[in-house]
Amino acid sequence: MNKPIPFWRRPGTIGANLLVIAASLLAIFPLVVVIVTAFTPQNETIAYPPELIPSTFTLDNFAGVFERIPVGAQLWNTIMMSVGVTFFSLILNSMVAYALAFIPFKGRGLLFGLLIATMMIPFQSLLIPLYKMLTEFGWIGTMTGLIVPRAADVAGIFLLRQFFIMIPKELRAAAMIDGASEWKIYWRVMMPNATAGLLTLGIFNFVGNWNDMLWPMVMTNSAEDRTLTAGLAILNGTAQGLIPYGVTMAGSLISVLPLVIMFAIVQKRFIEGVATAGLKG
Amino acid sequence: MTTNPVLEPAAIESAGKSRGGRWKHRYNFQRHANRTGWLFAAPGLSILLAFVFFPAGYAFWISLTDSSGLNKPSFVGLDNYVQAFTDADSQNAIVNTVVYAIGYTPLVIGVALFLAIFLNRKDLFLRGAQRTTIFMPFIISMAVAALAWSFIINPNTGLMPYWFSKIGINLPDLLNDETWAMPTVIFVAVWKNFGYFMVIFIAGLQGIPPDQYEAAALDGASKWQQFKAVTLPGLRPTMTYVIIIAINTAFQTFDQIYIMTGGGPLRSTETIVYRVYTEGFTNFRQGYASALSFVLMAITLTIGLIQLSISRKQERDLA
Known part of the structure; x- marks a missing residue:
């Protein structure tokens, strides 16, 4: 075991490499299809035999998707909803998490129990009452309606609490002796010390809301108010297979491209976040 | 977001009590802590009470009525549950939802664990890049994934049936075949999530001390015996977490069903959430859909309680 064996000589290396490369190809293949088909002329997407690489490239599909749905407005809504939910949930979740991690207040056990009970309720089972409530408030089709009900989430609270309890308690005691208020300790001392957790939760909530389909589908009535993910789903659902595939792929590309670029930048942090969230479970 | 809490009953209990000493001083301190604690929790807690807790109760009330969203609802008792x-x-x-969960959970976990063991090897070509690539489907929306796969497997113009026909396999029209539609929507979910679970497994594998494998190897254990005696026990807590997440997401499946099959053919892929959506929002049977929602809630709650008792037991075993 002491002398390093060159990788091609180790038993099973070639097989392991082939297997993992095959898995990578399978993972990336549909994305390649989306990208290529978005630029493929319509007559070639329905030709037989099908070819992955078209003979010419076109931008017609993008024009086609802009004709059918208000792509600009929907992309804007997607950004607003993702940023809005991420922003508010980071602040509200971290405040609750801070209280749970640092403040020895009466009823903390009760709060903990309440949160755990809340976490076991899947949001899909609340669609109807939430729809009725949002209708009552006049929030259907508004950004307020899309963001506010999601401005806090129990999973996020527990995740941030995990990061807070790793920070030494002495930090709070020292700040208190210096006369800092609780708010100042939270905002100036603990939040900067929990950036790894905040980033992880932020990325999670941003991606989750960007990709969410059912929530914006139910809580909006007109195409202008929808997010792009929901817009594409409804475009596809109402057209009953009558829209050319190139057009849906062009829409899909517009919808995934910003996330893929973001992922390229933060992928290390994101993957580590997923891994630690799993370990802490 | 997918995390679950670690319960620390001891920490919670000790938190509420204070440390003794001069109790008058403590009293002021405690009162201050009580106030600031609840003040800090208040904004987030109000959101949860207003948009999770209250609607859960409201859903129960709606489920006892014949509400359509358009009429003046009247009380019908447990009729909707009887119907459901x-x-x-x-x-x-x-x-269908149970079948989906039974098909999806072991498959996605098996594939993810299998690949995690290989990706954990040091002798892999471009290991980091491959891990990132395999994780990629997790950040793509299920909507886009479903649209892309629908195109790829389209029986007339899709690449996959064509390539399979070249090697002599004639694929059926997967999404319009009662037998194949369910495995196909399960496959898309496995494709989308195996990288996510794989990353969690890799982290779990790295937590197993290498000397355990060396000791097992010295005892003459084969690779398979090492897997059973070292890897699986070492992954116990990770495994619990992963299984619960997988089952829970399986019970909430909607997106790819809506896009790929619309619940068909002949309702063979209609899941609970899909039915809640169509009954509640296209057929205007909100009372009935709420009763179905409650069935979903009860299932999730049961799984959650099982998880809670397992993680408590694991903590006891570790202690």
């Missing part, structure tokens, strides 16, 4: 458990379509949706 007796009418053929609901039974079908519940069975």
Whole structure:
């Protein structure tokens, strides 16, 4: 075991490499299809035999998707909803998490129990009452309606609490002796010390809301108010297979491209976040 | 977001009590802590109470009425629940959801663990890049994934049936075939999530001390015996977490069903959430859909309680 064996000589290396490369190809293949088909002329997407690489490239599909749905407005809504939910949930979740991690207040056990009970309720089972409530408030089709009900989430609270309890308690005691208020300790001392957790939760909530389909589908009535993910789903659902595939792929590309670029930048942090969230479970 | 809490009953209990000493001083300190604690929790807690807790109760009330969203609802008792458990379509949706969960959970976990073991090897070419690539489907929306796969497997113009036909396999029209539609929507979910679970497994594998493998190897254990005696026990807590997440997401499946099959053919892919959506928002049977929602809630709650008792037991075992 002491002398390093060159990788091609180790038993099973070639097989392991082939297997993992095959898995990578399978993972990336549909994305390649989306990208290529978005630029493929319509007559070639329905030709037989099908070819992955078209003979010419076109931008017609993008024009086609802009004709059918208000792509600009929907992309804007997607950004607003993702940023809005991420922003508010980071602040509200971290405040609750801070209280749970640092403040020895009466009823903390009760709060903990309440949160755990809340976490076991899947949001899909609340669609109807939430729809009725949002209708009552006049929030259907508004950004307020899309963001506010999601401005806090129990999973996020527990995740941030995990990061807070790793920070030494002495930090709070020292700040208190210096006369800092609780708010100042939270905002100036603990939040900067929990950036790894905040980033992880932020990325999670941003991606989750960007990709969410059912929530914006139910809580909006007109195409202008929808997010792009929901817009594409409804475009596809109402057209009953009558829209050319190139057009849906062009829409899909517009919808995934910003996330893929973001992922390229933060992928290390994101993957580590997923891994630690799993370990802490 | 997918995390679950670690319960620390001891920490919670000790938190509420203070440390003794001069109790008058403590009293002021405690009162201050009580106030600031609840003040800090208040904004987030109000959101959860207003938009999770209250609607859960409200859903129960709606489920006891014949509300359509358009009429003035009247009380019908448990009629909706009787229907949810007796009418053929609901039974079908519940069975489909269970079948989906039973198919999806072991498959996605098996594939993810299998690949994690290989990706954990040091002798892999471009290991980091491959891990990132395999994780990629997790950040793509299920909507886009479903649209892309629908195109790829389209029987007339899709690449996959064509490539399979070249090697002599004639694929059926997967999404319009009662037998194949369910495995196909399960496959898309496995494709989308195996990288996510793989990353969690890799982290779990790295937590197993290498000397355990060396000791097992010295004892003459084969690779398979090492897997059973070292890897699986070492992954116990990770495994619990992953299984619960997988089952829970399986029970909430909606997106790719809506895009790829619309619940068909012949309701063979209709899941509970899909039925809640169509009954509640296209057929205007909100009372009935709420009763179905409650069935979903009860299932999730049961899984959650099982998880809670398992993680408590694991903590006891570790202690």
